Amino acid sequence: MSESDTVEHLGQGLALGRLSRRDLLALAGALGLSLSSLGTLLTACARGETADEQATVADELGAIERELNVYNWSDYVAADTIANFEREFGVKVTYDTYESNEEMLTRLQAGGSGYDIIVPSNYVVPVAVAADLVAPLMKQYIPNLENLDSTFLDPVFDPGNRYAVPYQWGTTGLAWRTDKLRVEPDSWSILLDVKYRGKMTQMDDMREVIGAWLRFRGKSLNSTDPTELAQARADALAARKNLKAYVSAAVKGQLISGDVWVAQLWNGDTAQARAEQPSIGYLVPKEGCTIWTDSMMVTRSASHRRAAHEFINYILRPEVGADISNTTGYGSPNKAAFPSMKNPVAYPTPLELQRLEYQQDLGGAIGLWEAIWTELRGT
Numbered sequence: 001m002s003e004s005d006t007v008e009h010l011g012q013g014l015a016l017g018r019l020s021r022r023d024l025l026a027l028a029g030a031l032g033l034s035l036s037s038l039g040t041l042l043t044a045c046a047r048g049e050t051a052d053e054q055a056t057v058a059d060e061l062g063a064i065e066r067e068l069n070v071y072n073w074s075d076y077v078a079a080d081t082i083a084n085f086e087r088e089f090g091v092k093v094t095y096d097t098y099e100s101n102e103e104m105l106t107r108l109q110a111g112g113s114g115y116d117i118i119v120p121s122n123y124v125v126p127v128a129v130a131a132d133l134v135a136p137l138m139k140q141y142i143p144n145l146e147n148l149d150s151t152f153l154d155p156v157f158d159p160g161n162r163y164a165v166p167y168q169w170g171t172t173g174l175a176w177r178t179d180k181l182r183v184e185p186d187s188w189s190i191l192l193d194v195k196y197r198g199k200m201t202q203m204d205d206m207r208e209v210i211g212a213w214l215r216f217r218g219k220s221l222n223s224t225d226p227t228e229l230a231q232a233r234a235d236a237l238a239a240r241k242n243l244k245a246y247v248s249a250a251v252k253g254q255l256i257s258g259d260v261w262v263a264q265l266w267n268g269d270t271a272q273a274r275a276e277q278p279s280i281g282y283l284v285p286k287e288g289c290t291i292w293t294d295s296m297m298v299t300r301s302a303s304h305r306r307a308a309h310e311f312i313n314y315i316l317r318p319e320v321g322a323d324i325s326n327t328t329g330y331g332s333p334n335k336a337a338f339p340s341m342k343n344p345v346a347y348p349t350p351l352e353l354q355r356l357e358y359q360q361d362l363g364g365a366i367g368l369w370e371a372i373w374t375e376l377r378g379t
C-alpha cells in the first residue's frame with residue numbers, strides 16, 4: 001500500500017469510529033509515516049471529534065444481542081429493574097457490582113472484563129474517555145434522553161453528553177443513630193470524639209476519607225497541596241483510632257443493628273437503612289462534603305452495543321427511573337420520573353451547593369493521596 005493510501009485508510013478508520021485518535025497516532029508512529037503524512041493525519045485528528053460524532057450518527061448497530069454485562073455500584077437498582085429488562089428484551093444480563101470508582105477502574109483497566117456498561121462518578125468520566133475505555137454514545141438509540149432534567153445536560157465533565165448518561169446523583173455525608181446520640185452532630189469532628197470510639201466508621205474509599213478531612217480544615221476535597229494533605233493525613237490518623245472500620249455499603253446493616261452509631265455514608269444508602277430502622281438520620285457536615293453524579297457509559301470494548309444502548313434507554317423511562325430512585329433513595333436526573341417518585345430528592349439550592357463540592361481528577365497528585373490511603377488502610 002502506498003503511503004497516501006495508508007493515510008487515507010487510517011483517516012477512514014478514524015471517521016468510521018474503527019480507530020480512536022490514540023490508535024491512529026500509535027499506528028502512524030509504528031508505520032514510520034513521513035512528516036507531511038503525519039500532518040495530514042493530525043489535521044484529521046483535530047477534526048476527529050466531529051468525525052467521531054458524525055460516525056456515531058451515521059453508523060448503525062445490528063439487532064439486539066442476547067447478552068449484556070453491566071458493572072454498577074451496589075444497591076443501585078430496584079428489585080425488578082434487571083429482571084424486567086431481561087424479560088422484555090430477551091437479553092440475559094450479567095450484573096456485577098462495585099463499591100468505589102477506583103475498584104471499578106482497576107477492574108476495567110486490567111482488560112478482558114467483558115463489561116458493556118459502567119457507571120462512574122463525574123470525575124472519572126473524562127479519565128475514562130482519555131484512557132479510551134469508553135465509546136461515544138449513539139444517541140439515535142436513546143430517544144429517552146429527552147426525559148433528562150436540564151440540570152444534567154451538557155455537564156462540565158462531559159460536554160454535550162457525548163459519552164455519559166446521568167443515572168443518579170447524591171452526597172456523601174454522615175449517617176447517625178438519632179436514638180443513641182443525644183445531640184445531632186454537625187461536623188466531621190464527631191469522628192474525633194473518643195466518646196464514640198468503636199461505634200463509628202468511614203467509607204472504604206480513598207477520595208471520600210481524605211476528602212472529608214480536607215473539608216474539615218476548610219480546604220478543597222480536591223486538594224493536591226502537600227501541606228494540606230499532610231494535615232488531612234494527621235486528622236485521618238487521629239480519627240482512625242475511634243473508627244470501627246473503613247466500610248462502605250455494608251455499614252447499613254451495622255447502623256440498623258446499632259453496632260455503629262455514626263457512619264460516613266451516601267445519602268441514598270442512609271435512606272435505605274432508615275427504611276428498616278427509623279432512628280437513622282443523615283446530615284451534610286457544616287464544613288461540607290462531596291456531591292456527585294454517576295453516569296452510564298458504554299465501554300470501548302463492549303461486544304453488546306445495541307443491548308447496551310437499549311438498556312440505557314430503558315433506564316431513562318419515567319417509571320423505571322422512578323422505581324430506581326424510590327428504592328435507592330438517591331436523586332434522579334430524570335424529570336419525567338418525578339411525578340411517580342415517592343420522595344423525590346430536590347437538587348440542592350445555590351446556597352446548599354456552597355457546602356458541596358464535586359470531585360475532580362487529581363492528575364499527578366494521586367500518588368500523594370495513595371500513599372496516605374495505604375498508610376491509613378495498612379496498619
Ligand code: N2P
Nearest residue numbers: 073074075076121266
Ligand atoms: C451505591 C451508591 C453510591 C454511589 N449504593 C456513589 N457514587
